[in-house]
Amino acid sequence: MTVPAIQLEHVTFQYDSQAEPTLHDVNLTIQPGEKVLIVGPSGSGKSTLGNLINGLIPHAFPGKLSGSVKVNGAEVKDQSLAALSVNVGTVLQDPDAQFVALTAGEDIAFALENSAVAPSEMHARVKKWADRLKIGDLLGQAPQSLSGGQKQRVAMAGVLIDEGDVLLFDEPLASLDPATGEASVALIDELHQAYHVTEVIIEHRLEDVLRRPVDRLVVMADGRILADDTPEHLLRGQLLQKIGLREPLYLEAAEFAGIDLKQAAHLSDAEAFDAPELGSKLAAFTEDAPTVVAEKPQAPLLTVDSLQFAYPKGRQIFTDLNLELHHGEMVALVGRNGVGKSTLSHLIAGFLTPDAGQISLEGKDLADWSVKERADQIGYILQDPNQMISKHLIFDEVALGPRLRGWDEARVNEAVLEALKVCGLYPFRSWPINALSYGQKKRVTIAAILVLEPALMILDEPTAGQDWRHFTDMMRFLTKLNAQGITMMLITHDMHLMLEYAQRAIVLGDGGVLMDATPATVLTDPAVIQHASLAQPSLYRLAKRLGLDPLAFTQAVIDQERRVRQ
């Protein structure tokens, strides 16, 4: 009998800083060469499970650990973190944070440096793995000059260089755009096939990881393993939805069309998914879908006209950018990294000055408005709430903007409490911000902008890194604000967000707007998808395979999805 690669028996773990155990009596066995996906909502304990395998628990995070965790038959708590790291390579969530050296080559060599491997051998091994991962010509580059995908390849090479037999990926897709994420999933699979390593992937984005086959799916919630089975079996049941994970979109579509998943086959593979009368039922569903009459656009709120901009001594970002945001709209702004999404927001907010062209709000030219004056009308919310919060108490944070504008305290009080109510933070008004969760902090930053009653809000990646339940909460909240008349521009890489919540998608390309259309139109246009670093949704591929009109089908599914949600 072979020794399991990873074996957990009756593991209970409680962080010293927590009142309750994070994991309860967890049992899990992974055989050598298996590829296992661990899914679960935020707070389910899946990252803690990963830390048990790579030894950060108990070696770096103190806590009460009972039960046994073995890697290749040896107890983790009896080995040093260093000895363990040779067997278990961990690729962390944020490739930026994983990058500890000044150049790619040094970063790949980092583990070998620490093991005092001779420089000549080190250079040979770095070259070998860099070539295998196709980053051989990037070895002299600084991290700032690499793309997200390249950074992730560097991170993987830096772990593979130990030639261990277990690879652990902790939310590998969280900070990548869809196209890069798709490439990463493919790369992880290629590594599995080429080197027969055991792979453990921790991720809540089920559909994206399932683009390539996995052997087993482990489902976690509330610190327990609820299921440990093939993806095929688990997708047939209802467990995933019940714990707040999202089933793949193509399965959702099939259910809308009245298909019983119990009779379907190949549920985990969008390319092979099949069911009795699948084609005809989906066709009928598309046909019968009530046409949603697009609301007539309201009067324009923000107009950008013939905008030109280049950074001093930098490249030309916009040569001729034109766009219009209408009152009450929710628009997604998409495009690959570096194409100018943030630059555009900075131009609108007044942090940057255009070289030519005009930005106007309600027909008034903004050229002479200061950043502060614009901020009264246009709220700009960063992706990371920690970058925005500067006060200790929630109330003070939200009151900051009004106080700086010299409102009298009675008015400040009234407005802040109102904003906190709208954001569902009223019960916490006198709490310190540190005590809040990530999603709640995000709401604080939104409340702090909302209190100034802006006409337009620009949100940078409002849902990045959040699981489906938190994603849905956030988007419901934003939809509610939108319904109250606040126009929204959401900068995003998330195709679900764009498809299901945005009325319109503006795709930035080189120099200007590449496409301005409904999200379904954008996501069924292969050329635009490629240019904007998006990924083809499974719906598109399913429709193609079954000979349906991809646009009509995608639109029908989204409309149905929106009706169900309401």
Next chain:
Amino acid sequence: MNSLFGYDPKDTWLHRLTGATKMLAFLGISVIVMASYDTRFVCAVMLASIILFAQAKIRWHQISLVVKIITIFAVVNLLLVFVFSPQYGVGLYGSKHVLLNAGYFTITQEQLFYELNLALKYIVTVPLALIFLITTNPSEFAASLNKLHVSYRISYSVALALRYIPDVQANFRQISLAQQARGYELSRKAKLFQRLKGMGQILMPLIFTSLDRIDQISQAMELRRFGTGKRRTWYMDQPLRTPDWLVLVGVVVIILVGLVLFKVNGGRFYNPFR
């Protein structure tokens, strides 16, 4: 690459020397030049350092700011030396040749000669320091420090700081923009006090995001075995080659000449007034 150390990758013989050689050379020559007040010796070394500087192919725009700051600092320093003790040179050289009689501020040849020596020392060391900074790869420098028996944890922190300074700068910029949008005026329009207060508001988010970051980095480093061994090797390590040894021998010769001159002059000072 990185702008703080101003490393500029080029291919001159100075770039190819190891960081350890360049640091030893810089330190050795600086110490002897600082110690010696033999004008002939200092002038000769100055000439050599200017020739070296030309060979490093450093462009003016890379160093203009630093040079301007150092020049201002040096001039202020020389003036202050005169203001605080205008007759120091007289005591030093044991004679008094008055050029301009002005009571306390009487100007003597001795004082001017003494201050000329001070100025020469600046002119020698600044090009050497710039050569060291601009031609040395920071990672290789960290490796060199370690080779000189500085703990690798300290050596690596130099490289790590350089790695993350651009990230912290970018983070700072983001936060500053967000705070401005909240209504803090940080532009030149605002009064100084207001700007300082606004800057204070950036600090807290900057510290919190940086602390988060440090947590992640130290995890990433631990997972790749940093800090476990007694020693570590360096990817950017370079063995000492013949040119390195030649340079080091040259430095030793210069130091010896300086020391011999102490003997010849009967002290650190060369006295042309005697």
